[in-house]
Amino acid sequence: MNVVEVDKGLHEDVVNFLTAVAHDATIEDYAVELAEEFELDEYEAMNMAYREYNGDVSIQNYIIWAREIIRKHRLEPE
Secondary structure, three states: OOOOOOOHHHHHHHHHHHHHHHHOOOHHHHHHHHHHHHOOOHHHHHHHHHHHOOHHHHHHHHHHHHHHHHHHOOOOOO
8 A cells, every 4th residue: 555645735635525525415415495485295206306406416526526636736646
């Protein structure tokens, strides 16, 4: 295992990334928002959330962001 000394910039980038991921809405979070907005019951809200939630967009954005952090801090695997 390689030990990488973490500089302040990398630390900040990683903390920002993890914070964004942790605060992203899950399908369940989205269902709660839909239930409140459209006055739906839990079952209807969950069905609507599954139909409309596009988690692939979030995942793609996080992958791109993670790759940018890796390139920026030259963390490419050896």
